[in-house]
Every structure is written in C-alpha cells, then in structure tokens.
Amino acid sequence: MLEQPATTPPQRQAATAQETAHVASGLRARKRRKDRLTNGLAYFVLGVIALIMLYPFYWTLITSFEPTGNIYQAKLWPSGFSFKNYVEVFQGTTVPFWRMVLNSVIICTLGVTLTVSFAALAAYPLAKMRFPGRDLIFYAILTLMVLPNEAGLIVNYSTTVNLGLLRQDNPVLNVLAQYAAVVLPGMASIVGLFLIRQAYLGVPMELIEAARIDGARELTIWRRVMLPLALPTIVAFSILEFVAYWNSFLWARIVLRDKELLPLSAGLLELSGTFSTNSRAVMAGAVLTILPILIVFAFGQKYFMKGIEGAVKG
Amino acid sequence: MTIPTRRESRREQHKRGGTGAQVTVRNTLIAYAFMLPFLILLVVYHTWPVFFGTYLAFTKYNVISPPEWVGLDNFRELTSDEQFWSGLRNSLKYILVVPIIQGLSIAVAMLVNRPMKGIGFFRTAYYVPVVTSFAVVGLIWTWMYQQEGPVNFVLQALGLMKEPHSLLNNPFTALYAVMFVTLWKGIGYYMVLYLAGLQAIAPELEEAAVIDGATRLQVFWNITLPGLRPTILVCSLLSTISAIKVFEEIYVMTSGGPAGSTYTALFYTYSRAFVDFKFGQAAAAGLIIAVISILFGLVNFRLTRGGRADA
Known part of the structure; x- marks a missing residue:
C-alpha cells in the first residue's frame, strides 16, 4: 500500500510519455503538411508582390531596347533589340547627357563627403566631451528635427539668392557657386548626427581617456579612435546620403538657372520634356539613372537597411 | 584601439593635474x-x-525686394482662394494612403519574416522602389498608366474595367493612381522598419501563447500587434506627415492636373512661390500645412496610445 504510489507514477509516466511521443509525431507530421501548404501559399503571395514591385522596372528596361513598335503595350519580351535609344541619349543632341553624369558625380561626391564629415565631427563632442551648453545644443537639434518646416524650400531659395550663389558674373566661380547652392541646404543632416553619435556612445571612455593621457590631440583621437570604431555606421550613413543626393531633383530644378549643371535625375525630367517624340530614349535615360543606385544598393544592402532602422530609431 | 595605454604616461598626466x-x-x-x-x-x-x-507668412515678399509687413492679409487671401482649399482637401484625402500602406507593410513584413529559402531576394526586391528616385518612378508609372499600357491591360484582364482609360488624365482616377505609386514606392521602406519591430518581439511570448492553445489570429492580435505598437506609432506618424506633404510624385506625374484633381496643399505652396513669386502667400500656406501636420501628429500619438507596447 505504501509502496504503490511510489512505483506507479514512473510506469504511468512512461506510458504517457510514449503516448505523447506518438501524438507529438502525429502532430508534427500534420504540422509539416500544413507548413508545406502555408509555405507554398506564402511563396505565391511573395511572388505576386515581387512581380508588382519589379515588373515596371523590367518593362522599362525591355522597352528601352526596342527600336520601334507599340511602345506602351504590356509585354514580357522586347519586340526587337537595338541600342538606338541609348545612342541617342549618349550623343546628347538635346540634353547634355555626359555633362549631367559629371554634375551628378560632382554633387554626390561633394555632398556625401561633406555631409558625412560634418556630422561625424559634430557628433564627437556631443557624445564624448563635457562642455557648457552641450545639453542645450543637443535638445535644440532634437526639437528642430520634429518641427515641421513647410516653408523650408521657400526660405532656402531666398537664402541662396541672397548669399549671391546664383549670380551670373564670373563663368568659373558661378559654376562652383551653383554646385554649392545645390549641395549646401542638405549638408547639415540631423539624422546623420544622431546615427553617428549613437555609434560613438558605444566607444569605451577608457580608450579616449588613455589617448588623452598620452597627449593625443582631440582631432587625432577623432580620426584614429572614433572614426575607425564607428566605421560601419559611417559607411551606412554614406550610402544613405549617396542615394539621397543621387536621387534628389526638385531643389536642383528650382535653384539651377543653368540647365547644363543639372544632375542626372533632374536632367531626366528635362529629357522627358524635350524628347517627348521618343519616349524610348527617356526610358533609356531612366535605366541609366537607376543603374548606379542599384549597384551601390546591391553591394551595400546590409549597411543600408541598418542605416534606415537606425535613422528612424535615432 | 591604435593608441596603447601606458601606465607611466597616465601617472605623468596625474602629476600635471588631470586629463583632457x-x-x-x-x-x-x-x-x-x-x-x-x-x-x-x-x-x-x-x-x-x-x-x-x-x-x-505675414509679409509680401518676392525675394528681390525686402519683405513688406501686411499682417493677416495673406491668410485672408488664402481663405478666399478656392485653389488653396481644394489643395488642402486633396492633401487630406491623401491620408487615405496611411492605413493602407501601414496594413500592407505589416503584412509584408510578417511574410518576409518567415524563415524560408530565398526570403532575402524578396526583401531586396520590395526595397528596390524605395531607393529609386521619384523622378524615375514618376516617369515609369506615367508610362505604365498610359491608355494602352500595362496597368490598363491588368485591370481589364482582371475584369475590373470594361474599356481602357487614361487613368492619369481622368479627374476621378488621377489622385488614386498617384496614391498607388506612393504606396508602391513606400511599402518596402515601412517593411524594413516593421521587420525590425517584429524581430524585437521575444519569440518565447508567441511560443508560449501557441502552447496555451492560442490561434494564429489571437497570437497576432494579442502579442504581435501590441509588440509592434511603438513601430506603428513611428511609421504612421511618418507616413501621415508625408501624405499631407505629398509633392514629388504629383510634380513629376500630373503637375496638379487634370482639372486640379491632384492639386495638393504643398503643390499650392510650390506654385505660389516658384510660379507666381508670391513668397509671402506661399509661406502662409506652408504655415497652415505645418499646423495641420502637428495636429495630425498629436491625433496619431493618441490613437496609438503613445506607442507604449504595454498599453
């Protein structure tokens, strides 16, 4: 009587364990079947969405290679193949294509280098130095980020005019000034500042203290300690900025008097205006405009996604 | 990392009195x-x-001569300007995009969060429109929307339309056609944010709920959605503000037409300033749009209960 309760539970447990194993395997098989079904369904839905997302690009690409035919038709393959439209764009009879490529390269190089440098410089004292006014500046910048600024375009245009950046008196200096006019308004990136500051915060204080004790100047610490340790964030931010500068067209169209200085994405809209007789040439131009972005995106995708997440969280 | 910590130098520094x-x-x-x-x-x-x-906003200004104070004149003119009101109406109509884009982005994020083979391809594919310039996107969709173009082909094949229409040239469809482009370009962006939000939810929570016999819908409603609430706040805030401020897709695709059906508030601001050179009036319109977006931001904050995950 006394021993029974001690002996039966293990037996019962074994039995239930066996039962459970049986039931579990059954469940697992059913789950596997169900999983296969839901996976199949998931792939189908994913495929349909991918088609919607990518077909417009594919359609533009194949149409840009067609010499003639029904241009706007829905199609899976090009009706013919030639580089005619690309040659037309490259020759730049109505729009100086190569000049616009050069403009884009100049604007992106200037824009990305300076935007990233200024943010990386300014983030250092905000993250790792003690000085009066630090919190004030930090919160002022934070407030500025959430403050809506719908008159920004208007006032920045007025500022650009009043700074004399659109003056037409010296052919060489005016070109430089107009490039500056395009790039300057976007150069203080608050998002970038917070992203990089966040990365700096993770750098151990001991490292910086040690360098200071060794008599390193702050600029050296910034260059030799902070920048290398924040490199992944800086790369991510640089890619974000490259895409932003390459894609922006509105400000350039507003501010540039000289159509010769337009970057590619803005020039594309000029192209669509002047080339209205040959939309396929505009399509070729569109393909050429996307290409660099796709290449950068393909190589820096991991950084890019991290940057987006960080930009919103920061 | 490249700078060695030397004990003697630290001692020297202490003798000299403190660090930098x-x-x-x-x-x-x-x-x-x-x-x-x-x-x-x-x-x-x-x-x-x-x-x-x-x-x-309280001045008359044309950039060339200095601004001249006019008090509330700009606002008075705005309230009697039918074009401004129609711009505002279209901008508010555009907020329709917000619930759709957020719902779809959450769904897509949950889809691409599944551990399946090749899921990386889909994530990348959905992100391509995000990194493409609105200059290019606008042009591509202008072509896609042509009467004999692919969009009409699909709509007719699905039986949603009897005969082809030039959707961007029709005052009844143009705004919705542009909205679709905003949706198409934006989903990938919010997907990435929701994906990060989903991955921040502890998987144990969902597992425990499943063991306790919760259905998929219950898990989604009681665990996934509350867990995503902070992300939902941020995303819907971002998309509400950009809906009110919608401009670039309009600028490239329709320029406010046809018959003013896609004329939005910011388009009004833009054309007052850079077409009519009435910068004061443009600034006044901008100020009103700013106040409206702040109000919508606050409403959004309330609706998502301040984005608290526990609420």
Missing part, C-alpha cells in the same frame, strides 16, 4: 570647433527657415 576631459575654456573651444561647420549650416538652412518662414 575636464571642463576648461580650451576644451570648450575645441568642442565648439568640432561642431562649428555643422552648426553654421544647421542655423542657416534649418533654424532660419523656421523663423523667417513664419515671419514671411
């Missing part, structure tokens, strides 16, 4: 020197527009 981290005039100057280029640009191109823009 101290608040001294010299260190303060160094700190401000680091921030100087950024702060100058920030003041000129971010702070100044907020104040000067507000001031301009």
Whole structure:
C-alpha cells in the first residue's frame, strides 16, 4: 500500500510519455503538411508582390531596347533589340547627357563627403566631451528635427539668392557657386548626427581617456579612435546620403538657372520634356539613372537597411 | 584601439593635474570647433527657415525686394482662394494612403519574416522602389498608366474595367493612381522598419501563447500587434506627415492636373512661390500645412496610445 504510489507514477509516466511521443509525431507530421501548404501559399503571395514591385522596372528596361513598335503595350519580351535609344541619349543632341553624369558625380561626391564629415565631427563632442551648453545644443537639434518646416524650400531659395550663389558674373566661380547652392541646404543632416553619435556612445571612455593621457590631440583621437570604431555606421550613413543626393531633383530644378549643371535625375525630367517624340530614349535615360543606385544598393544592402532602422530609431 | 595605454604616461598626466576631459575654456573651444561647420549650416538652412518662414507668412515678399509687413492679409487671401482649399482637401484625402500602406507593410513584413529559402531576394526586391528616385518612378508609372499600357491591360484582364482609360488624365482616377505609386514606392521602406519591430518581439511570448492553445489570429492580435505598437506609432506618424506633404510624385506625374484633381496643399505652396513669386502667400500656406501636420501628429500619438507596447 505504501509502496504503490511510489512505483506507479514512473510506469504511468512512461506510458504517457510514449503516448505523447506518438501524438507529438502525429502532430508534427500534420504540422509539416500544413507548413508545406502555408509555405507554398506564402511563396505565391511573395511572388505576386515581387512581380508588382519589379515588373515596371523590367518593362522599362525591355522597352528601352526596342527600336520601334507599340511602345506602351504590356509585354514580357522586347519586340526587337537595338541600342538606338541609348545612342541617342549618349550623343546628347538635346540634353547634355555626359555633362549631367559629371554634375551628378560632382554633387554626390561633394555632398556625401561633406555631409558625412560634418556630422561625424559634430557628433564627437556631443557624445564624448563635457562642455557648457552641450545639453542645450543637443535638445535644440532634437526639437528642430520634429518641427515641421513647410516653408523650408521657400526660405532656402531666398537664402541662396541672397548669399549671391546664383549670380551670373564670373563663368568659373558661378559654376562652383551653383554646385554649392545645390549641395549646401542638405549638408547639415540631423539624422546623420544622431546615427553617428549613437555609434560613438558605444566607444569605451577608457580608450579616449588613455589617448588623452598620452597627449593625443582631440582631432587625432577623432580620426584614429572614433572614426575607425564607428566605421560601419559611417559607411551606412554614406550610402544613405549617396542615394539621397543621387536621387534628389526638385531643389536642383528650382535653384539651377543653368540647365547644363543639372544632375542626372533632374536632367531626366528635362529629357522627358524635350524628347517627348521618343519616349524610348527617356526610358533609356531612366535605366541609366537607376543603374548606379542599384549597384551601390546591391553591394551595400546590409549597411543600408541598418542605416534606415537606425535613422528612424535615432 | 591604435593608441596603447601606458601606465607611466597616465601617472605623468596625474602629476600635471588631470586629463583632457575636464571642463576648461580650451576644451570648450575645441568642442565648439568640432561642431562649428555643422552648426553654421544647421542655423542657416534649418533654424532660419523656421523663423523667417513664419515671419514671411505675414509679409509680401518676392525675394528681390525686402519683405513688406501686411499682417493677416495673406491668410485672408488664402481663405478666399478656392485653389488653396481644394489643395488642402486633396492633401487630406491623401491620408487615405496611411492605413493602407501601414496594413500592407505589416503584412509584408510578417511574410518576409518567415524563415524560408530565398526570403532575402524578396526583401531586396520590395526595397528596390524605395531607393529609386521619384523622378524615375514618376516617369515609369506615367508610362505604365498610359491608355494602352500595362496597368490598363491588368485591370481589364482582371475584369475590373470594361474599356481602357487614361487613368492619369481622368479627374476621378488621377489622385488614386498617384496614391498607388506612393504606396508602391513606400511599402518596402515601412517593411524594413516593421521587420525590425517584429524581430524585437521575444519569440518565447508567441511560443508560449501557441502552447496555451492560442490561434494564429489571437497570437497576432494579442502579442504581435501590441509588440509592434511603438513601430506603428513611428511609421504612421511618418507616413501621415508625408501624405499631407505629398509633392514629388504629383510634380513629376500630373503637375496638379487634370482639372486640379491632384492639386495638393504643398503643390499650392510650390506654385505660389516658384510660379507666381508670391513668397509671402506661399509661406502662409506652408504655415497652415505645418499646423495641420502637428495636429495630425498629436491625433496619431493618441490613437496609438503613445506607442507604449504595454498599453
């Protein structure tokens, strides 16, 4: 009587364990079947969405290679193949294509280098130095980020005019000034500042203290300690900025008097205006405009996604 | 990392009295020197527009001659300007995009969060429109929407339309056609944010609920959705503000037409300033749009209960 309760539970447990194993395997098989079904369904839905997302690009690409035919038709393959439209764009009879490529390269190089440098410089004292006014500046910048600024375009245009950046008196200096006019308004990136500051915060204080004790100047610490340790964030931010500068067209169209200085994405809209007789040439131009972005995106995708997440969280 | 920590130098430093981290005039100057280029640009191109823009709303200004104070005249003119009201109406109509884009992005994020083979391809594919310029996207969809184009082909094949229409040239469909482009371009962006939000939810929570016999719908409703609430707040805030401020897709695709059916509030601001050179009136319109977006931001905050995950 006394021993029974001690002996039966293990037996019962074994039995239930066996039962459970049986039931579990059954469940697992059913789950596997169900999983296969839901996976199949998931792939189908994913495929349909991918088609919607990518077909417009594919359609533009194949149409840009067609010499003639029904241009706007829905199609899976090009009706013919030639580089005619690309040659037309490259020759730049109505729009100086190569000049616009050069403009884009100049604007992106200037824009990305300076935007990233200024943010990386300014983030250092905000993250790792003690000085009066630090919190004030930090919160002022934070407030500025959430403050809506719908008159920004208007006032920045007025500022650009009043700074004399659109003056037409010296052919060489005016070109430089107009490039500056395009790039300057976007150069203080608050998002970038917070992203990089966040990365700096993770750098151990001991490292910086040690360098200071060794008599390193702050600029050296910034260059030799902070920048290398924040490199992944800086790369991510640089890619974000490259895409932003390459894609922006509105400000350039507003501010540039000289159509010769337009970057590619803005020039594309000029192209669509002047080339209205040959939309396929505009399509070729569109393909050429996307290409660099796709290449950068393909190589820096991991950084890019991290940057987006960080930009919103920061 | 490249700088070695030497004990003797630290001792030397102590003898000389403290490290460089101290608040001294010299260190303060160094700190401000680091921030100087950024702060100058920030003041000129971010702070100044907020104040000067507000001031301009009460003036007559054409950039060339100095602004001239006119009091509330700009606002009076705006309230009697039918074009402004129709712009505002279209901008508010555009908020329709917000619930759709957020719902779809959450669904897509949950789909691409499944551990399946090749899921990386889909994530990348959905992100391609995000990194493409609106100049290109606008042109591509202008072609896609042509009467004999692919969109009409699909709509007719699905039986949603009897005969082809030029959707961007029809005052009844143009705004919705542009909205679809906003949706198409934006889903990938919010998907990435929701994906990060989903991955921040502890998987144990969902597992425990499943063991306790919760259905998929219950898990989604009681665990996934509350867990995503902070992300939903941020995303719906971002998309509400950009819906009210919708501009670039309109600028490239329809320029406000046909018959003013896609004329939005910011398009009004733009054309008042850069077509009519009435910068004061444009600034006044901008100020009203800013106030409206703040109001919508607050509403959004309330609706998502401040984005608290526990609420």
